[in-house]
Amino acid sequence: MxxxxxxxxxxxKAVLAxxxxxxxxxxxALNIFVCQPEWQALISAHAPDAxxxxxxxxxxxxxxxxxxxxxxxxxxxxDLAMCSGAELEIGWLPMLQSRSGNLSVQNDAETMIxxxxxxxxxxxxxxxxxxxGDIHAHGNPHVQFAINDIPELSKVVTQRLQALDxxxxxxxxxxxxxxxxxxxxxxxxWRELSKPLKGKKVVGQHATYRYLFKWLDIEQVADLEPKPGxxxxxxxxxxxxxxxxxxxxxxxxxxxxxxxxxxxxHRQTGKPVIKLPLTVSGNEQLTDLVDQTLAGLLEVLVVNSxxxxxxx
Amino acid sequence: xxIKLLPVLMASLTSMSVAADVLSNPQIGVxxxxxxxxxxxxxxxxxxxxxxxxxxxxxxGVLTSVIETHDDDTEFLLEEAFIExxxxxxxxxxxxxxxxxxxxxxxxxxxxxxxxxxxPGIYRDYLGTHYYDDGLRASIVxxxxxxxxxxxxxxxxxxxxxxxxxxxxxxxxxxTAAMKMGGDISESSSWQFGLSYLHNxxxxxxxxxxxxxxxxxxxxxxxxxxxxxxxxGTDFVWKWAPDGNYKYRNLTLAAEYMLLxxxxxxxxxxxxxxxxxxxxxxxxxVYRFSPSWSAGIRYGEVETYDGHAHGDHVHFTDQKEKExxxxxxxxxxxxxxxxxxxxxxxxxxxxxxxxxxxxxxxxFGAHGAHAF
Numbered sequence: 263m264x265x266x267x268x269x270x271x272x273x274x275k276a277v278l279a280x281x282x283x284x285x286x287x288x289x290x291a292l293n294i295f296v297c298q299p300e301w302q303a304l305i306s307a308h309a310p311d312a313x314x315x316x317x318x319x320x321x322x323x324x325x326x327x328x329x330x331x332x333x334x335x336x337x338x339x340x341d342l343a344m345c346s347g348a349e350l351e352i353g354w355l356p357m358l359q360s361r362s363g364n365l366s367v368q369n370d371a372e373t374m375i376x377x378x379x380x381x382x383x384x385x386x387x388x389x390x391x392x393x394x395g396d397i398h399a400h401g402n403p404h405v406q407f408a409i410n411d412i413p414e415l416s417k418v419v420t421q422r423l424q425a426l427d428x429x430x431x432x433x434x435x436x437x438x439x440x441x442x443x444x445x446x447x448x449x450x451x452w453r454e455l456s457k458p459l460k461g462k463k464v465v466g467q468h469a470t471y472r473y474l475f476k477w478l479d480i481e482q483v484a485d486l487e488p489k490p491g492x493x494x495x496x497x498x499x500x501x502x503x504x505x506x507x508x509x510x511x512x513x514x515x516x517x518x519x520x521x522x523x524x525x526x527x528h529r530q531t532g533k534p535v536i537k538l539p540l541t542v543s544g545n546e547q548l549t550d551l552v553d554q555t556l557a558g559l560l561e562v563l564v565v566n567s568x569x570x571x572x573x574x
Numbered sequence: 575x576x577i578k579l580l581p582v583l584m585a586s587l588t589s590m591s592v593a594a595d596v597l598s599n600p601q602i603g604v605x606x607x608x609x610x611x612x613x614x615x616x617x618x619x620x621x622x623x624x625x626x627x628x629x630x631x632x633x634x635g636v637l638t639s640v641i642e643t644h645d646d647d648t649e650f651l652l653e654e655a656f657i658e659x660x661x662x663x664x665x666x667x668x669x670x671x672x673x674x675x676x677x678x679x680x681x682x683x684x685x686x687x688x689x690x691x692x693x694p695g696i697y698r699d700y701l702g703t704h705y706y707d708d709g710l711r712a713s714i715v716x717x718x719x720x721x722x723x724x725x726x727x728x729x730x731x732x733x734x735x736x737x738x739x740x741x742x743x744x745x746x747x748x749x750t751a752a753m754k755m756g757g758d759i760s761e762s763s764s765w766q767f768g769l770s771y772l773h774n775x776x777x778x779x780x781x782x783x784x785x786x787x788x789x790x791x792x793x794x795x796x797x798x799x800x801x802x803x804x805x806x807g808t809d810f811v812w813k814w815a816p817d818g819n820y821k822y823r824n825l826t827l828a829a830e831y832m833l834l835x836x837x838x839x840x841x842x843x844x845x846x847x848x849x850x851x852x853x854x855x856x857x858x859x860v861y862r863f864s865p866s867w868s869a870g871i872r873y874g875e876v877e878t879y880d881g882h883a884h885g886d887h888v889h890f891t892d893q894k895e896k897e898x899x900x901x902x903x904x905x906x907x908x909x910x911x912x913x914x915x916x917x918x919x920x921x922x923x924x925x926x927x928x929x930x931x932x933x934x935x936x937x938f939g940a941h942g943a944h945a946f
Contacts, residue, residue, distance in 0.1 A: 321817040330764040331721030331756025357943035363665035493865040
């Protein structure tokens with residue numbers, strides 16, 4: 263757009279049009295900023311024509327993001343933004359908000375959506391002390407796996423999009439209904455599929471799958487991190503080798519994390535390792551994320567262990 | 575303001591934090607900084623106490639005080655006390671009060687976020703380590719995918735004055751203009767480039783003392799040691815992390831160059847070695863090789879001068895310092911750092927000085943997001 267302004271051959275009309283495009287909300291396509299790819303997947307299901315920019319990818323730890331210039335530039339242009347909230351982005355999002363000078367993305371704006379405001383939060387704390395590690399008083403912020411709350415998030419996204427772009431309100435409404443129907447159908451399938459996972463126990467790395475494990479009735483009996491957010495230490499991993507081997511079935515970590523601690527524990531204990539996705543990649547939908555995660559868990563916890571018992 | 579103020583401040587803080595949860599949730603944070611320096615022994619560095627909150631739906635307020643000790647003196651300094659707009663449209667922002675100037679790359683960043691124990695020579699000699707002052711700033715972020723931020727500031731400029739008589743000073747002495755631009759090269763790396771200019775109406779030195787005591791010893795006034803009418807700066811920063819995941823490994827390269835012009839009054843022009851332009855730069859690289867460990871090196875050079883009066887003459891000497899620094903830091907968490915630093919300086923007479931330092935920088939309470 264800037265190059266259009268600078269080109270002298272364009273007439274005054276074109277200049278005015280271009281600056282109008284810069285300084286007014288473009289009617290054609292909404293600019294949407296999301297902190298994590300899961301919210302890009304959610305919103306694109308409701309507004310497929312919007313320009314949605316995700317600040318992070320599936321390979322990046324969302325706690326550790328640089329408030330880099332490109333993110334401020336995108337934040338500056340956003341008509342709507344969506345993040346996980348509950349302090350997950352506290353190390354960088356406030357800097358983007360204040361530097362952007364954009365009213366639409368400030369905390370109290372209707373167009374700034376925090377997913378954790380609309381989720382039944384787990385692990386909220388009355389008292390938080392940093393000696394407890396990187397924990398959040400508002401609860402566990404990894405709400406992309408809060409399966410029961412995704413329909414509520416779909417409603418919130420629908421309503422905020424309608425308020426922002428009333429001209430297309432009916433389309434947002436229709437896509438929201440379709441999204442939730444599709445989600446319900448998947449939930450029924452997942453419920454059936456995941457029955458054998460009930461009661462399984464794992465050693466995790468960070469409480470990334472807290473919401474999913476609750477839904478599946480899987481228990482995370484220990485964490486490779488000595489304290490939430492602190493990287494695994496040798497001493498802590500040593501202590502995990504002393505866990506009763508019968509007390510858990512597998513070791514779980516996320517694709518964006520260092521694989522060495524999980525593999526080290528595997529070599530010491532022989533317990534299988536499961537690598538699960540943190541979020542969607544590429545053009546995947548939210549249902550793909552749950553599909554893949556369940557498939558990863560089932561493959562090791564059910565299929566392989568069944569094979570083992572047959573062999574025995 | 576001396577130590578008497580501290581109990582009052584502490585008392586008011588305690589009462590505030592009790593009311594905090596109910597009222598408007600001011601963010602209260604403390605940074606503790608302690609050092610051991612070869613030769614100098616133990617000391618406290620830049621102890622920060624900061625509070626911030628939204629005032630209403632239109633303004634945000636920040637108060638940062640710094641407590642410094644020098645021998646038996648405890649100094650309580652107000653480093654930031656400003657209000658800023660949060661509701662202006664189109665990327666505009668206005669700030670008023672006392673704040674860190676936008677000049678250069680490091681100047682507007684809090685010292686506790688630095689990767690090295692000491693700031694580079696150009697900051698120590700041209701900006702008094704970090705230049706903050708009372709004034710007004712307006713800035714705008716342009717609505718382009720390439721990040722472009724323009725800002726202009728006006729400051730009282732008292733601490734940057736080189737004039738003999740205070741009554742000759744302009745009451746608004748310092749003006750700055752700065753441009754920052756930046757973007758991503760790939761998913762893994764990002765850059766930022768900046769141009770800055772500082773116009774100092776009171777910056778040209780018009781007098782020199784008979785002997786030069788003022789520039790010796792420990793400088794705890796935070797006043798820039800060398801000023802001039804114009805200070806130009808340019809800076810470049812490049813950061814890299816595999817896949818853009820900064821948790822495990824990342825690299826930061828930074829470079830800044832500054833040029834000081836109009837250093838001394840024209841009446842000294844014919845004196846030997848009368849300085850006209852002075853310049854300096856630094857280059858630094860910091861590599862984080864695990865979540866807990868990082869190491870860095872920095873090299874910098876800075877030109878200064880010494881001037882003192884001899885009857886009706888002023889005797890000038892060119893000075894130049896070269897400094898090479900290396901550091902290793904261990905992070906206990908995101909909030910605690912212990913750092914060892916070794917630096918070697920060489921002056922214009924090839925005299926060398928080696929300094930070894932140990933430092934901790936730790937924070938509790940609210941901890942603001944860091945800038946790029």
